[in-house]
Amino acid sequence: MIKFLVTGGGGFIGANFVRLALTEGWGAVLNLDKMTYACHPGTLAMLRRYPNYQFVHGDVGDRALVADLLQTIQPDAVIHFAAESHVDRSINSPQDFIQTNVVGTANLLEEVKAYWQQRPSREQDTFRFIHISTDEVYGSLGPTDPPFRENTPYAPNSPYAASKAASDHLVRAYHHTYGLPTLTTNCSNNYGPYQFPEKLIPLMICQALAQQPLPIYGDGQNVRDWLYVEDHCRAVYRVWQKGQPGQTYNIGGNCEKTNLEVVQTLCDLLQTRYPQPNVNYHSLITFVGDRPGHDRRYAIDASKIQQELGWQPQETFTSGLTKTVEWYLSHQDWVQAVRTADYSAWLASHYGSTLSAPH
Structure with missing residues (x-):
């Protein structure tokens, strides 16, 4: 059986990848996660139900721990999801992002390189290190600019994007310098089940x-390319199966929407599926001051992964968003466990005191 070491498998995208790997028979998984605020206990409990799954509480930057895990399980691939990922938090605490995304990735690469170099040549040839990154490393697009391609120059505009760009460069360097069979994926905005409600859609x-205000930065016209999380996970698996070491693959949903469009569509869905007495969800939309350095538009050209590896998204924005809303409606216990005093304080600090969540 194929063995994956997944870092950050308790987070949103990582947990969905682990779930699919276990339910669809992709392989056995050891999940290494340091359980930050975004690692929901309910998500970990969901994963523990599956056979061929192990969880280790730890940091990817802990070289001794990583070395021990690599030698113990001898994985066929390392799938590196672990990252601090929220732009707003990176503006307030950039050092956390540098430590996890840059230093943590550097330490992980060192131990993976040492493990890989010790393997027999046949196993070296089939081993893969897959680094999960973001379209934000490319910067911001104008209204008529073509979408990001794999050769688009890097121009990160937030501490988060800069930390991910640095980690991308490290991964590239370990392939070109040491021959480590690395692959990098740069994806657009993900949404779906198990996403911590600091990102737009679950928030x-x-x-x-x-029945609280729906805060939208600025004029709500910032554009993102939206991708359902399971489509992203299947793309990562396809990259593991067929991707060429040293290559980068952009993963997008071919679905550009303004933030305001997304929120209005959500309001329509909730009005139909979860009407509440005397509540018009559209009336809750509230525009708040824009965040510093807010990129105006992202868009992904995913033609490379579609043409070379045969991947394409299975969900439309309508079908993916409907599944997402229905998941949150049927997992109110998961939602309520998030809405703590700390979460309310975070909302207030970013969007104003009137937007704090009840708990």
Whole structure:
């Protein structure tokens, strides 16, 4: 059986990848996660139900721990999801992002290189290190600019994007310098089940269900390319199966929407599927001051992975968003466990005291 070492498998995208790997028979998984605020206990409990799954509480930057795990399980691939990922938090605490995304990735690469170099040549040839990154490393697009391609120059505009760009460069360097069979994926905005409600879509769902304001930065016209999380996970698996070491693959949903469009569509869905007495969800939309350095538009050209590896998204924005809303509606215990005093304080600090969540 194929063995994956997944870093950050308790987070949003990582947990969905682990779940699919276990339910669809991709392989056995050891999940290494340091359980930050975004690692929901309910998500970990969901994963523990599956056979061929192990969890280790630890940091990818802990070289001794990583070395021990690599020697113990001898994985066929390392799938590196672990990262601090929220732009707003990176503006307030950039050092956390540098430590996890840059230093943590550097330490992980060192131990993976040492493990890989000790393997027999046949196993070296089949081993893969897959680094999960973001379209934000490319900077911001104008309204008529072509979408990001794999050869688009890097121009990160936030501490988060800069930390991910640095980690991308390290991964590239370990392939070209040492021959480590690395691959990098740069994806667009993900949404779906198990996403911590600091990102736009789950934040709006949770706020709406609590009949609280729906905060939208600036004029709401910032554009993102939206990708359902399971489509992203299947793309990562395809990269593991067929991708060429040293290559980068952009993964996108070919679905550009303004933030305001996304929130309005959510309001329509909730009005149909979860009407509440005397509540018009659209009336909860509240524009707040824009965040510093807010990129105006992202868009992904995913033609390379589609043409070379045969991947394409299975969900439309409508079908993916409907599945997402229905998941949050049917997992109210998961949602309520998030809405703590700390979460309310975070909302207030970013969007104003009137937007704090009840708990």
